Structures are given as C-alpha cells and as structure tokens.
Amino acid sequence: MGKKTKIDWADATWNPVTGCLHGCEYCYAKRLAERFSAEEKCLTFIGDTKFLSPYELEQPAEHKGKKEPYPFGFSPTLHKYRIDEPKKWEKPRTIFVCSMADLFGDWVPDEWIAEVFRACDAAPQHRFLFLTKNPGRYCHLERAGIMPKGDNFWFGATFDHSNWPGHDGPHEIPGRPTTFTLHGKMVHDAGDFYYPAYPEKNRFVSFEPLLYDIGAHIGSTGAQWHIIGAETGNRKGKVATQREWVEHIVEYSDKNHIPVFMKESLRGLMGDDFRQEFPWEV
Numbered sequence: 001m002g003k004k005t006k007i008d009w010a011d012a013t014w015n016p017v018t019g020c021l022h023g024c025e026y027c028y029a030k031r032l033a034e035r036f037s038a039e040e041k042c043l044t045f046i047g048d049t050k051f052l053s054p055y056e057l058e059q060p061a062e063h064k065g066k067k068e069p070y071p072f073g074f075s076p077t078l079h080k081y082r083i084d085e086p087k088k089w090e091k092p093r094t095i096f097v098c099s100m101a102d103l104f105g106d107w108v109p110d111e112w113i114a115e116v117f118r119a120c121d122a123a124p125q126h127r128f129l130f131l132t133k134n135p136g137r138y139c140h141l142e143r144a145g146i147m148p149k150g151d152n153f154w155f156g157a158t159f160d161h162s163n164w165p166g167h168d169g170p171h172e173i174p175g176r177p178t179t180f181t182l183h184g185k186m187v188h189d190a191g192d193f194y195y196p197a198y199p200e201k202n203r204f205v206s207f208e209p210l211l212y213d214i215g216a217h218i219g220s221t222g223a224q225w226h227i228i229g230a231e232t233g234n235r236k237g238k239v240a241t242q243r244e245w246v247e248h249i250v251e252y253s254d255k256n257h258i259p260v261f262m263k264e265s266l267r268g269l270m271g272d273d274f275r276q277e278f279p280w281e282v
Contacts, residue, residue: 008276009227009261010096010129016083016116018069018100019054019076021107054107056080076101078112086123094127104132110146117148124152127280131156131206154225156204159214204279207249208263211239215248225279226253229263243269 005013054076061071071077086095097103097120103113120128132138135157141147205221207214208229228249230241246266250273253260259277267274 005096005099007096007099008264009094009278011093012089013096013099014082014085015079015098015100016085016119017076017078017098017103017108017112019072020102021076021105054078054109054112076105076107078115080115083115083119084122086119086126086128089123089126092125092127094129096129096131098130102132102134103130104134104137104141106134106137110141110144113141114146117146120153121148121150124150127152127154129154129156129204131158133158151202154202154204156206156223156225156227158206158208159221209239210241210245210249213242213245213248215245215250215252218249218252221258223258225259225261227261227263228266230265230269232265241266241269246270247273 005011007013055072056078057071058080060067060069060079060081062068097116102108103116120126130153135155138147138155201224203221203223204225204227205223206227206229208227209231210228211231226249228246231239246262246269250260252258259279261276261278262270262274
C-alpha cells in the first residue's frame with residue numbers, strides 16, 4: 001500500500017480503511033479483496049483486534065507467516081497500523097486515499113474518518129484525493145466539524161446510474177424524483193445535491209465506469225475536475241462506453257473550463273481526442 005499505483009491520476013494509494021457495502025456489480029476492488037480474502041484461513045492476529053464488523057486491526061493479520069491484506073474480505077476494516085504511512089513518505093505525492101473502500105459510506109464510523117484526516121494533516125507535503133458514492137456524507141462531516149480545510153485535500157464523487165440525481169439511466173429505479181429536498185432546500189442538479197454547504201473548491205467528479213449518456217443530463221457538477229473512464233474487466237453484462245457519451249461530458253467541461261482526465265481505458269476509443277488534464281501543475 002502506498003507505492004506506485006496503476007490508477008493513472010494518482011502517484012500512490014493508501015488504504016487505512018478497506019471494504020465497502022455498496023455492492024456495485026462492476027467493482028474491481030471487491031473482486032480483488034475477495035480473491036485474496038483470508039476469511040477461510042486460520043489466522044494469527046497480533047495485538048488487539050475487534051472481531052465484530054466493522055473490524056479494527058492494530059497489527060496485520062497473518063497466515064503461516066504471511067501477512068494478509070484483506071483478512072475479512074471486503075467487509076469494512078480499519079487497519080490502524082497503516083495510519084501513519086503518509087508521514088513516513090518524504091517525497092510529495094498525489095495519494096488516492098482508500099482505493100479499496102468507500103471511506104464515506106454510511107457504515108464507516110465518524111471516528112475512522114477523523115483519524116484518517118488527522119493522519120493527512122500530519123503529512124502536509126502530499127496531495128490527498130478522496131472519492132465516494134455517498135458525497136452527502138461530506139456535508140454531515142462538515143457540520144460535525146470533521147472536514148479538513150487544507151488546500152491539499154481534494155474531495156470527489158463518483159457518478160453512475162445508481163446515484164445520479166433525477167435520472168435513472170438504463171437501469172430503472174422506480175420512484176426516483178427529479179428534484180430533492182435537502183436540509184430544507186429544494187435542489188435540482190448534481191452540484192446542489194452532492195455539495196450543499198461545502199466550500200466550492202477542490203471538488204472533482206469521476207464518471208467511471210461511464211455506463212450511459214450521462215452528459216445529456218449533466219446539469220451542474222460544481223466540480224473543478226472531471227475524470228472519465230470505461231468499465232473494465234470481463235463481467236457478464238459489461239457496458240461498452242460509447243464515444244458520444246464521452247464527447248457530451250467533454251463539451252460540458254470545455255464550456256465550463258473544467259479540466260478533463262480520460263482513463264487509459266478510453267485511449268483507443270477517443271484516438272486523437274484522448275486527453276489527460278489536471279487541475280494543478282504537473
């Protein structure tokens with residue numbers, strides 16, 4: 001954890017928390033964690049361990065002398081022994097925090113999140129990127145006084161058919177409204193729904209995997225950076241991203257002066273129009 005990553009918009013990953021309960025059928029992290037799950041093995045735990053979900057590990061789990069990174073599969077787990085890792089990395093990095101979890105899922109205790117933020121504050125040489133499918137949690141944490149204020153923090157939201165306000169995409173979700181009432185305010189678009197009452201800076205949106213023409217319904221994302229990627233892997237029912245879907249997001253982004261970062265999964269599809277832009281100097 002924390003070394004070079006195949007995620008092309010970050011230098012490194014850091015996973016003090018692993019696991020997620022969203023249940024996305026296309027999730028690569030779930031496949032990876034379950035592949036290397038140690039739940040069926042006879043494990044040795046060093047130090048204090050909380051054995052009820054969500055799990056907490058003071059030290060790594062081991063099996064026959066080998067450390068097991070996902071001892072409880074994809075069940076939410078706090079790896080306390082990883083908390084101080086960023087402070088030990090002297091060279092500045094752009095770090096994707098919790099690439100193997102949704103740190104802001106409703107099942108994650110506030111204290112876990114606060115502990116992660118404190119570790120980030122202790123390593124100001126780095127840029128920390130967070131990504132969630134539950135960005136309303138940002139607002140809860142802001143009201144609780146937990147959200148950090150540093151310019152080296154970037155907060156993102158992943159949009160797909162399951163969580164785009166007011167539009168169901170190709171997978172119908174009966175009864176979804178086209179407007180929402182949030183904290184007593186009527187909201188109509190993604191920017192209002194995902195980031196109410198939070199400072200309008202250092203926000204980004206990930207359209208990955210891009211499962212339908214979301215750009216035709218984009219409204220306002222309220223973001224300073226857009227990431228676009230196709231679904232990868234070989235699952236049954238895999239969605240093939242169409243070029244025009246990408247173009248619609250790019251058109252909106254260019255009109256609003258928002259940098260666009262296309263994942264490598266789109267290089268062949270986009271050809272000469274492939275781009276990888278950042279909102280900071282590289």
